Amino acid sequence: MDIRIEPTASVPVSDQIAEGIRFAIAAGRTRPGDRLPSVRALARKLLVNPNTVAKVYRDLERERILRTKPGSGVFVGSRAGPPCRRASRDAVREAVREAFRKARDAGLDDREIADLLECCLEDAGALRYERT
Amino acid sequence: MDIRIEPTASVPVSDQIAEGIRFAIAAGRTRPGDRLPSVRALARKLLVNPNTVAKVYRDLERERILRTKPGSGVFVGSRAGPPCRRASRDAVREAVREAFRKARDAGLDDREIADLLECCLEDAGALRYERT
Amino acid sequence: MDIRIEPTASVPVSDQIAEGIRFAIAAGRTRPGDRLPSVRALARKLLVNPNTVAKVYRDLERERILRTKPGSGVFVGSRAGPPCRRASRDAVREAVREAFRKARDAGLDDREIADLLECCLEDAGALRYERT
Amino acid sequence: MDIRIEPTASVPVSDQIAEGIRFAIAAGRTRPGDRLPSVRALARKLLVNPNTVAKVYRDLERERILRTKPGSGVFVGSRAGPPCRRASRDAVREAVREAFRKARDAGLDDREIADLLECCLEDAGALRYERT
């Protein structure tokens, strides 16, 4: 469960965690049936209040993405894949769209946008392959 | 002063307005010395509370981006250009970087990322993206 | 946090509160790391709207004098001392200078000024002022 | 009519002007029967909106400190002296008291206050004698 948290960002920490979980499922890093870290373990790892993680697990359970088996832990639901893929695709789409909107509003011309993309693609590629 | 507001987004409306103003200055759509819409006028236009706009103007004045002449209006500061260009460049870079980060976390492979970009670039306008 | 507020004075209540906090830090009555009263608590104590206190805390945070840990409170910044001492020294100097300026403009002669000082010094406490 | 205006101060410009006039009368720099500058002349000199000066003259007239003789100008009232002296004495007293209060709140000890006073007294003396 490798989730990046930006505690100071305006998007709520709980949303960031939920999205992180959905992404992990969408990308297949975590599979239906896998056991998630306990509330406390994940909270410790993310340096976050356990209540926040508990809320995320509760919300995702309501969406049928997670299932809690009392006494044994929290698991990825058997039908978690499709909604997570859908959600993450939408999120990525929206992020890209947002980036372009900002680039345009900031007055970047086509060339500057292309340069920026190329540069970031290289970064992204490099990062993708060296990821643990 | 053409600013898009997403009232439901997690990023505070006031931050969105501030960024919109910085972008307008960075892109040269508004120039040093120009008078901004009055607090009340902009609030009416954006369907936002005047206090929210006042807060934005006040914050940007503290950053030396705006100068307010009480009773007569709020104006773009003479040295507003560079910090606005810097801020908007950083914001765009960060948005692009964020989009790629999400794409990566969502498990998209190179081909999918390229497709997504192409699609968004078409949306964005006449711009062309040459796949490397 | 012993702050005197003059609600009818022309200087904004929020500025008075901010100065009171700076003074408390400058004088060592409140130290780096100390927790300040909560927004609501201080507002209740000073008979002021919570928004006013929140604005003060927010402004002082931007000056790096306070640090807010959301959900847990507002604390004196680790490097708050020097700027507060500087600010309070300047404020005192300016107040004294202003008093003398007024005395001069009001046409008081040396003797009247000396009398006034003596009288106020007695009010102020055990302090003694030796006329030169 | 030598009045110092601090346009950015929190005390309203109109109050500053009114106090300046009262001080001038209290100190005898302007005497009952003297003609004051016209609204426009004073406004030009103080770099202030004529409306502001007009309001001051109107207010002081209501206090019987000034008298307007239509067509010929604004004059100091015959009984202006005592109230102006009283007001300016109170203002000075209050300013001094305020300065001491701040000094105490800022944590200055007796010695520091004495030093500060001495220093300012010298400044004030020098200024008083070199005043034009």
Next chain:
DNA sequence: GTGGTCTAGACCACG
């Protein structure tokens, strides 16, 4: 409980 943001509406000083 904490702070952060926003809305609504008031009053003031100034142009």
Next chain:
DNA sequence: GTGGTCTAGACCACC
């Protein structure tokens, strides 16, 4: 008309 300040009260995220 302008902006500045303050009050009142709401909702949200987090501890």
